[in-house]
Amino acid sequence: MTDIPLLSLTIFLPLLGALVILLIKEDESSINNIKNVALWTSVGVFLLSLLIWLQFDNSKSGYQFEEKFRWFNDFNFYYHVGIDGISLFMVILSTFLTPLCILSSWESVKKRVKEYMLAFLFLETVMIGMFASVDILLFYIFFEAVLIPMYLIIGIWGGDRRIYASFKFFLYTLLGSVLMLIAIVVIYQLTNSMSIAELQGNFFARNVQLYLWLAFFASFAVKIPMWPFHTWLPDAHVEAPTAGSVILAGVLLKMGGYGFIRFSLGMLPEASEYFAPMVMTLSIIAVIYTSLVALAQTDIKKLIAYSSVAHMGLVTIGIFVVNSQGLEGAMIQMISHGVVSGALFLCVGVIYDRMHTRDINFYGGLVNRMPIYATVFMIFMLGSVGLPGTSGFIGEFLVIVGAFKYSSIVVVGAASGIVLSAVYMLYLYKRIIFGVIENEKLNEISDLNLREKSILIPLAIAVILIGIFPNIFIDPMRLSLELIISNFEIANGK
Amino acid sequence: MENNLISVLIVPEVSLAILAIACLMYGLFSKKDSFNKATNFGILSLIFVSVLVYFDFTTNFALFETFFSNTTFTKFFKILTTLGAAASLIICKNYFIDTKINRFEIPTLLLFSTLGMMLMISSKNLMMMYLAIELQSLSLYVVASIKRNSLESAESGVKYFILGALSSGILLYGFSLVYGFTGQTSFDGIYISLSQLDKLPIGLVFGLVFILVGLAFKVSAVPFHMWTPDVYEGAPTPITAFFAIVPKLAAIALIFRFCLEPFRSFYFEWTQVIFFLSVASMFLGATAAIAQKSLKRLLAYSSIGHVGYVLIALVAASDQGIRSASIYMFIYLIMNISVFAILLSLKKSDKYVDKINQLTGLSKTNPIVSASLAIIMLSMAGIPPFIGFFGKFYVFIAAIESQQYILAVLGVLASVISAFYYLRIIKGMYFDEAIDGENFDFTINNQAKVILLTLMLIIIFFILYPSLLTGIVSGISII
Numbered sequence: 015m016t017d018i019p020l021l022s023l024t025i026f027l028p029l030l031g032a033l034v035i036l037l038i039k040e041d042e043s044s045i046n047n048i049k050n051v052a053l054w055t056s057v058g059v060f061l062l063s064l065l066i067w068l069q070f071d072n073s074k075s076g077y078q079f080e081e082k083f084r085w086f087n088d089f090n091f092y093y094h095v096g097i098d099g100i101s102l103f104m105v106i107l108s109t110f111l112t113p114l115c116i117l118s119s120w121e122s123v124k125k126r127v128k129e130y131m132l133a134f135l136f137l138e139t140v141m142i143g144m145f146a147s148v149d150i151l152l153f154y155i156f157f158e159a160v161l162i163p164m165y166l167i168i169g170i171w172g173g174d175r176r177i178y179a180s181f182k183f184f185l186y187t188l189l190g191s192v193l194m195l196i197a198i199v200v201i202y203q204l205t206n207s208m209s210i211a212e213l214q215g216n217f218f219a220r221n222v223q224l225y226l227w228l229a230f231f232a233s234f235a236v237k238i239p240m241w242p243f244h245t246w247l248p249d250a251h252v253e254a255p256t257a258g259s260v261i262l263a264g265v266l267l268k269m270g271g272y273g274f275i276r277f278s279l280g281m282l283p284e285a286s287e288y289f290a291p292m293v294m295t296l297s298i299i300a301v302i303y304t305s306l307v308a309l310a311q312t313d314i315k316k317l318i319a320y321s322s323v324a325h326m327g328l329v330t331i332g333i334f335v336v337n338s339q340g341l342e343g344a345m346i347q348m349i350s351h352g353v354v355s356g357a358l359f360l361c362v363g364v365i366y367d368r369m370h371t372r373d374i375n376f377y378g379g380l381v382n383r384m385p386i387y388a389t390v391f392m393i394f395m396l397g398s399v400g401l402p403g404t405s406g407f408i409g410e411f412l413v414i415v416g417a418f419k420y421s422s423i424v425v426v427g428a429a430s431g432i433v434l435s436a437v438y439m440l441y442l443y444k445r446i447i448f449g450v451i452e453n454e455k456l457n458e459i460s461d462l463n464l465r466e467k468s469i470l471i472p473l474a475i476a477v478i479l480i481g482i483f484p485n486i487f488i489d490p491m492r493l494s495l496e497l498i499i500s501n502f503e504i505a506n507g508k
Numbered sequence: 509m510e511n512n513l514i515s516v517l518i519v520p521e522v523s524l525a526i527l528a529i530a531c532l533m534y535g536l537f538s539k540k541d542s543f544n545k546a547t548n549f550g551i552l553s554l555i556f557v558s559v560l561v562y563f564d565f566t567t568n569f570a571l572f573e574t575f576f577s578n579t580t581f582t583k584f585f586k587i588l589t590t591l592g593a594a595a596s597l598i599i600c601k602n603y604f605i606d607t608k609i610n611r612f613e614i615p616t617l618l619l620f621s622t623l624g625m626m627l628m629i630s631s632k633n634l635m636m637m638y639l640a641i642e643l644q645s646l647s648l649y650v651v652a653s654i655k656r657n658s659l660e661s662a663e664s665g666v667k668y669f670i671l672g673a674l675s676s677g678i679l680l681y682g683f684s685l686v687y688g689f690t691g692q693t694s695f696d697g698i699y700i701s702l703s704q705l706d707k708l709p710i711g712l713v714f715g716l717v718f719i720l721v722g723l724a725f726k727v728s729a730v731p732f733h734m735w736t737p738d739v740y741e742g743a744p745t746p747i748t749a750f751f752a753i754v755p756k757l758a759a760i761a762l763i764f765r766f767c768l769e770p771f772r773s774f775y776f777e778w779t780q781v782i783f784f785l786s787v788a789s790m791f792l793g794a795t796a797a798i799a800q801k802s803l804k805r806l807l808a809y810s811s812i813g814h815v816g817y818v819l820i821a822l823v824a825a826s827d828q829g830i831r832s833a834s835i836y837m838f839i840y841l842i843m844n845i846s847v848f849a850i851l852l853s854l855k856k857s858d859k860y861v862d863k864i865n866q867l868t869g870l871s872k873t874n875p876i877v878s879a880s881l882a883i884i885m886l887s888m889a890g891i892p893p894f895i896g897f898f899g900k901f902y903v904f905i906a907a908i909e910s911q912q913y914i915l916a917v918l919g920v921l922a923s924v925i926s927a928f929y930y931l932r933i934i935k936g937m938y939f940d941e942a943i944d945g946e947n948f949d950f951t952i953n954n955q956a957k958v959i960l961l962t963l964m965l966i967i968i969f970f971i972l973y974p975s976l977l978t979g980i981v982s983g984i985s986i987i
Contacts, residue, residue: 087975088831088982089905129875155892155971162886165931169939177939181931188891188927192920195901199908199916 020069021079021095024062024109025143031055032135040128049120052131056113056138063109063142067490070102075493077148077211085149091208094148099494103345103487104145104265104272107352110476111264112138114469115257118360121465122256122367123171130171134257137163141265145272150198150208157233157273158191160266164258172253179253186246190236197229201281214280214497216505227285230277238270240293240330241300244323251319252372256363259315263322264356268348271329275344279336280498283505290334294424297334300327301431309438314362314372317442318355321398324431325351331428332413336502340416341495342488347409349487350480354397354406357473361391364466365446368459374442379451384461388447390470395443397477399436405480516569520560520586521576521626527553528619535612543610547601550615554594554622561586561626574694575636577765581986582630584834585761589629592754592841593622599849599956600746603860609655609744618750621647625758632695632769634683637762641679641726644755645672651750652743664742671725671735679722685715698770708774716771720781723766726759729819730788733812737796740808745860748804749848752811757837760818764833767822768986775825782823783915789816790922797929803851803862806929807844810888813926814840820919821903824910827985832906834981839899846963847884850877853952861948864933869942877950878937880964887967889930890923895970 034051038044071078077096085093097105116134123130137160144156161184169180202208205217218226236243247267251259278286301324308320325347332344364387365380366372381388393404400406410432417424451457462470480487516522531553535546566578597615604610624644631637649672653665687693689712690701702708708716721732728736740748767778793813800806818840821833854861854870854877861867871878887896900923907916952960970977 085974086978088978155897158892158897162891165934166938169935177935180939181928181935184931185924185928189921189924192924193917196904196908196913196916196920199901199904200913202905203908 019081020062020066021097021146022081024059024066024105025095025139025146027059027062028055028112028135028138028142032132032139035128035131035135038128045127048128048131049116052135053113053116055135056109056116059138059142060109060113063106066097067102067106070097070490072099072490073493075099075497080148082148085152089202089208090206091151092149093152094209095143095146095152096148096211097146099491100272100275100345100498101145102490103349104268105142107268107349108138108141108145108265110472111260111352111356112141114356114360114473115260117465117469118260118363119255119257122363126170129166133163133166134261137167137261141261144269148210150201150210150213153210154191154195154198157194157269158188160269161187164262164266167258167261168250168254171255171258173255174253175249176253179249182246183250186243187236190233190243193229194233197226200226210276210280215501216283218282220284223282223285224288227278227282227289230273230282231289234270234273234278235296236270237273238267238326238330239323240270240296241303241323241327242296244300244304247323248316248319251322251359252313252315256359256366259319259359259363260356263318263359264352267322267326268352271326271333271344271348274330274333275341275495275498279333279502283502286334286336286502287506290336293330293334294421297327297330298424298427298431300324301331301427302434305431305434305438309434309441312374314374314442314446315359316372317374317438318358318362321435321438322351322355324435325355325398327431328410328413328428331417331424332409335413335416335420335424336499337416337419338492338495338499339412340420341499342491343409343412343414343416345491345495346405346480346484346487347413350397350405350409350477353473353476353480354394354404357394357470357477358391358398360469360473361387361394364462364470365459369455374445376453377446377456378453379447379449380456380459381447382451383456383459386462386467390462390474391443391447393474393477395439397481399439400432403478403481405477405484407481408484515565516567518560518565519567519569519572520557520565520590521623521630523560524553524557524590524619524623524626527557528616528623531619532612532616535616538612542612543604543614544601546612547597547604547615550619551594551597553619554590554597557626558587558590558594561590575633576627576630577632577695578630579986580984581765581830581834582761584981584984585629585757585837586626588838588841589622589625589754589757592757592845593618593625593750595845595959596746596750596753596848598953598959599845599852600749602951602953602956603744603746603852607655607744607860611654614651614654617647617651620644621651622754625755628758629761629765631762632765634687634693634698637766638676638680638683641762642676644758645676645726648751648755651747652739654747655744658744660742661744664739667742668735668739675722675725675732678718678725682715682718682720682722685711685718689715695765695770699772702770703773708777713777716774716778717781719766720763720778720785723759723763724785727756727763727815727819728812729785729815730792730812733789733792736812737805737808740804741802745804745848745852745862748807749844749852752807752848753841753844756811756815757841760815760833760837764822764830765986768825768830772825779823779825782819786816786819786823786915787918789813789819790919791816791925794922794926794929797926800929801863801865803864803933806864806933807847810926810929811844813922814888816922817900817903817919820912820915821906823912823915824906826906826910828909829906830986831978831981831984832902834984835902835977836899838977838981839895842963842966843884843888843896846960846967847881847888849952849956849960849963850881850884853950853956855949855951857946858949864936865940867933867936868940870937870948872942873948874950877948880960882934882937883964883967885930885933889927891927893968893971895967898970898974
């Protein structure tokens with residue numbers, strides 16, 4: 015099996031699917047073919063990524079499945095991809111969510127189906143490529159290229175204020191990431207290397223690290239997003255079509271967390287230590303403030319969007335306490351949030367497709383008409399709250415344990431955020447699902463159909479699987495995270 | 509090489525001069541269809557000359573080598589200029605015929621102006637530099653107002669002429685100051701006499717600044733850019749295409765050579781000026797374009813912004829800077845030819861598209877054209893994976909290698925602002941719903957189609973094999 019470039023195949027198979035779609039002429043009869051090609055391509059990619067997981071060696075901390083080709087003749091830039099414990103689940107998260115997204119848009123997307131599927135397949139390539147890049151320039155190219163399909167997805171298939179939201183999304187995230195480009199060039203100038211693997215450690219003078227760290231921070235803080243750089247997120251989430259929101263919340267936000275672990279901690283440990291208190295402060299503000307904001311929302315999607323900011327605040331706390339519990343917690347929290355928030359957006363999509371409104375006050379008493387929906391929604395809601403047995407619990411618990419070693423003040427902040435998340439999620443659930451149906455229009459609403467079940471049930475299984483057997487997920491990433499932690503401790507003389 | 513007749517004739521500049529005269533005669537004496545014939549003749553001549561440049565024919569007949577340098581840098585830019593001119597003639601042909609400004613003087617004048625540009629790129633003497641600049645400018649003044657019965661075209665020609673003449677005057681004044689203080693007109697002579705000085709005397713500082721101002725007019729760097737949007741808007745679109753594509757190359761090459769050859773030991777003095785020009789051009793190009801409704805004005809500001817980026821590479825004042833600028837100009841050329849190839853073929857209700865809001869609905873009726881235009885716009889905005897990103901990336905590499913961190917940061921910030929108006933074009937094509945229901949008509953001749961297709965492939969797939977370009981460029985040096 016070693017001869018087959020499994021990773022490159024996983025990265026570029028979606029593009030191949032896109033090429034096939036490009037050749038299909040769009041008309042009434044071929045729309046189903048287009049959808050099928052997109053779906054089965056992404057399912058194939060998912061299976062390939064599972065194959066990678068299967069062959070992944072848990073006892074190695076470095077990159078596996080490496081492929082390296084010279085790319086530029088005048089600089090040391092390579093096409094260099096690889097997978098380690100940190101990127102493995104990010105890749106799988108992307109490949110897992112994409113087919114579900116495509117399936118979820120089966121009927122809700124009616125115009126420009128061909129372009130829609132092209133955008134999603136291109137997006138999938140870019141996402142996988144970004145998590146699998148070992149060369150920083152390659153990483154940057156994928157990181158930026160994500161903007162193109164996402165801009166189109168929000169702008170073409172989005173809601174009423176889609177143009178405003180798409181521009182805000184594009185320009186805001188571009189502003190963050192261009193500063194990273196400068197940092198990348200500086201890194202190359204100082205070390206003559208672009209390999210993430212080679213640059214893990216403490217290679218830069220302290221004052222250089224501080225500047226580089228800030229440049230990377232600008233990019234990742236916007237992406238993850240941290241308070242006060244989060245304002246693009248509610249707009250983008252609300253205006254994007256359901257599948258766009260799922261990918262935004264499920265994968266794109268994780269690019270920020272992934273970047274923090276890889277670049278900030280991995281390459282700039284001294285600066286990370288220096289700036290950790292700032293990150294903690296911003297994260298605690300994010301957790302508490304955005305939870306309160308979420309409580310006040312009347313739009314379901316907006317509520318979930320703000321809850322994302324709060325949950326990502328926990329992730330940044332977990333990352334910057336830099337111990338094994340905190341980092342593992344942050345990783346699990348990212349995976350869990352990817353599944354749970356993606357699923358919640360899909361749940362919103364289900365009722366939105368039926369009623370074409372996301373106003374919380376419109377709904378109420380759905381449990382009477384949609385028992386299966388109520389059950390599945392319950393699982394995701396509890397996953398988001400962090401009930402034991404769901405994925406959210408593992409992430410939040412580990413982050414809190416890790417934070418205890420850092421400072422008890424941080425723990426108080428993080429824990430109060432978790433309490434608040436229970437408040438707004440349960441309150442949301444009560445208003446939508448419980449009670450009696452008061453709105454006449456809801457009398458005719460139908461329960462999940464087969465397609466919707468086949469989207470939501472795998473997600474529910476994933477939530478419970480992570481919650482009950484977290485070790486399946488923690489074991490592969492443990493050594494890679496330990497490597498980063500030990501580098502960090504050596505650099506800071508601990 | 510012996511100075512026999514043939515070896516003189518195959519010197520590219522000489523050959524182009526003869527071909528340009530021949531083109532004039534050919535157009536004059538062919539009774540029917542003179543525009544078509546002269547244009548085809550012009551295209552073939554330009555391609556032929558670019559081959560001659562490639563094979564490096566040179567001579568010292570009539571002190572040719574004393575006045576014109578021949579290095580890898582000049583060669584690269586001369587090939588770009590001739591091929592760019594040929595490509596712009598090809599993409600313009602249909603438009604001229606369609607709008608009935610099919611006069612054979614156009615290709616002839618463009619050949620003469622290209623000759624002027626080739627001489628500009630390689631001149632190493634102040635006198636020659638001035639004559640070359642005038643040769644290219646005079647031809648361009650005429651073509652800017654070639655649509656004689658149009659008020660805008662005449663206005664743009666006059667504007668271009670007056671401001672061009674002003675800048676030439678300033679340039680000449682600068683030359684005379686430099687000559688007065690050094691007693692030299694050749695680049696080498698100026699360099700040698702300057703190298704004996706520790707500090708530039710005040711007169712030479714004035715001379716240097718005047719010359720840079722004159723050159724800044726030619727590259728349309730802010731604050732000497734005023735003519736660009738007006739001329740771009742007023743001139744017939746194919747002439748605008750030519751303005752945007754070719755003279756910029758020559759002017760940029762000249763400003764690089766002037767700064768890095770005679771004045772290379774005093775780079776601290778001129779980098780201050782160029783630094784300001786660069787930052788001002790990037791930011792003005794980015795912000796002023798936001799409010800534009802006309803596509804041509806938008807492209808004018810976009811080209812001003814691009815000049816700002818190339819000048820970053822000049823501030824770097826290093827070998828990497830020269831290479832980065834060469835790459836940037838190559839990429840600039842490709843993107844501009846392709847965008848104009850589309851604009852020159854795209855009609856809505858029998859009128860050529862020139863407002864941004866006219867593009868509404870293009871993605872429904874002409875998906876391939878609109879996708880191409882969208883890709884070019886993303887590329888111009890510098891979004892990877894398209895080719896434009898690499899141009900900017902190389903410029904930033906040069907800047908950071910020379911420790912110009914502030915300039916690099918300002919550059920990326922300006923690129924974010926400029927992304928806004930490139931995105932607006934995509935928004936117009938894809939997000940807005942068409943209301944008027946008018947139909948687009950995309951007619952393009954076969955040669956232009958081949959060019960457009962090739963360039964689109966380069967723009968999209970450059971990322972797969974960048975060494976093809978960087979390999980050529982890595983051998984470039986200015987001296």
